Amino acid sequence: MKHCLTIAGSDSSGGAGIQGDLKTFSAHATFGMSVITAVTAQNTQGVFDVEDMNPSIIANQIEAIFDDIVVHAIKIGMVSKIETIEVIAKTLKKYSLPPLVLDPVMISKSGYNLLKPEAKKALIEKLFPMATLITPNLPETEEILGYKIKNLEVMKQAAKDLHSLGPDYILVKGGHLAYTATDILYDGKNFYSFKQERIKTTHTHGTGCSLSSAITANLAKGFPMTKAVKAAKEYITTAILHGFPIGKGVGPTHHFYELYKKAGIQYE
Numbered sequence: 001m002k003h004c005l006t007i008a009g010s011d012s013s014g015g016a017g018i019q020g021d022l023k024t025f026s027a028h029a030t031f032g033m034s035v036i037t038a039v040t041a042q043n044t045q046g047v048f049d050v051e052d053m054n055p056s057i058i059a060n061q062i063e064a065i066f067d068d069i070v071v072h073a074i075k076i077g078m079v080s081k082i083e084t085i086e087v088i089a090k091t092l093k094k095y096s097l098p099p100l101v102l103d104p105v106m107i108s109k110s111g112y113n114l115l116k117p118e119a120k121k122a123l124i125e126k127l128f129p130m131a132t133l134i135t136p137n138l139p140e141t142e143e144i145l146g147y148k149i150k151n152l153e154v155m156k157q158a159a160k161d162l163h164s165l166g167p168d169y170i171l172v173k174g175g176h177l178a179y180t181a182t183d184i185l186y187d188g189k190n191f192y193s194f195k196q197e198r199i200k201t202t203h204t205h206g207t208g209c210s211l212s213s214a215i216t217a218n219l220a221k222g223f224p225m226t227k228a229v230k231a232a233k234e235y236i237t238t239a240i241l242h243g244f245p246i247g248k249g250v251g252p253t254h255h256f257y258e259l260y261k262k263a264g265i266q267y268e
């Protein structure tokens with residue numbers, strides 16, 4: 001059994017953030033652990049409130065895990081503000097780290113700033129160089145680099161520009177492209193394209209969180225990066241295809257579709 005850690009925010013509606021990450025780790029038969037950076041009051045319609053955890057409890061959660069349990073891979077999601085970023089970087093640096101996937105969460109699908117705008121610089125300077133992989137979506141990539149991205153060619157240029165900021169691998173996610181859901185992976189030398197037709201659905205709450213957690217679980221199992229991303233892309237595509245129409249807005253994906261199918265579990 002491999003052990004995966006998510007350092008992220010709690011999503012009360014269960015599809016994204018810590019809850020989505022732990023479901024994804026479990027769906028990959030890995031043991032999930034969590035460090036909560038913030039608690040959000042959100043549902044399928046929006047984010048209504050956020051309470052950030054104090055830096056001391058963030059540090060204590062990280063230390064409690066690393067001082068006791070082997071961590072095979074880490075995912076970082078919502079980090080809210082400068083103090084949170086600083087304490088995560090400082091505390092993690094005390095340990096020898098496994099692969100680290102950083103999802104640079106900035107703005108929720110409903111338009112809420114999950115990262116305070118003034119914290120962008122700290123995220124890039126303190127956490128990007130520690131990351132094995134970063135997984136920005138298109139609005140995040142545009143925000144970090146300061147130019148518009150409308151097609152796959154510009155996504156490749158963006159991947160190169162992001163690579164110069166320190167991560168070993170870049171995955172620019174194309175979920176916000178109009179015509180395809182193609183993601184581009186860059187390792188500093190080669191590009192790898194993960195092509196997928198856009199699925200016509202509104203139930204895409206937490207797709208980014210779940211994709212990065214699936215990659216994390218695959219890295220924990222020792223998959224090389226291209227294989228980890230390929231398998232995670234297949235996982236998220238299935239999860240989106242079977243998304244749940246719960247709530248009045250953007251519903252969550254189905255984290256356990258394949259497992260339920262194999263087990264013959266009826267859930268409808």
Ligand SMILES: Nc1ncnc2c1ncn2[C@@H]1O[C@H](COP(=O)(O)OP(=O)(O)OP(=O)(O)O)[C@@H](O)[C@H]1O
Nearest residue numbers: 137173174175176181198199205206207208209211
């Ligand atoms: N409609 C869709 N059909 C197929 N794949 C999709 C669709 N929407 C997103 N994806 C895929 O889901 C993954 C997550 O990408 P996306 O760009 O949506 O992340 P995100 O915006 O960070 O998500 P969130 O903020 O909700 O967590 C990517 O592999 C993307 O290509």
Ligand SMILES: Cc1ncc(CO)c(N)n1
Nearest residue numbers: 009010011016017078108
């Ligand atoms: C807590 C949290 N993290 C990340 C996202 C982005 O999907 C979200 N909506 N909520």
